[in-house]
Amino acid sequence: MTNSKAATKATAKTKTPKAPKQGRPAGAKTKARAVANTIITKATCPKCGSTDHKNKRHVRGAIASGTIDGQKFVRYKHSNADCSQCGQALLVAEYELECS
Ligand SMILES: [Zn+2]
Numbered sequence: 001m002t003n004s005k006a007a008t009k010a011t012a013k014t015k016t017p018k019a020p021k022q023g024r025p026a027g028a029k030t031k032a033r034a035v036a037n038t039i040i041t042k043a044t045c046p047k048c049g050s051t052d053h054k055n056k057r058h059v060r061g062a063i064a065s066g067t068i069d070g071q072k073f074v075r076y077k078h079s080n081a082d083c084s085q086c087g088q089a090l091l092v093a094e095y096e097l098e099c100s
Pocket of ligand 1: 045046047048049050083084085086087088
């Protein structure tokens with residue numbers, strides 16, 4: 001006839017500390033991001049014309065401005081690689097072109 005177990009359960013403290021609110025604030029809207037264009041051209045093997053490289057190893061790279069084929073670039077990266085098709089050793093020079 002005793003209902004003590006249920007009674008203690010009901011009176012037990014059930015308060016849990018509130019977790020700090022995470023994530024974006026309510027009502028935050030995503031703004032459209034400005035698009036910065038860059039042109040990446042595929043380096044072609046001078047021997048067989050393939051654009052696939054293997055064993056690509058970073059040689060040097062920097063933020064530097066200059067001109068390549070009449071186009072201004074803002075960053076460059078040089079890597080050693082081998083052509084996937086004919087095995088020709090290559091210096092792959094990549095240039096990130098300036099936004100226009
Ligand atoms: Zn090749």
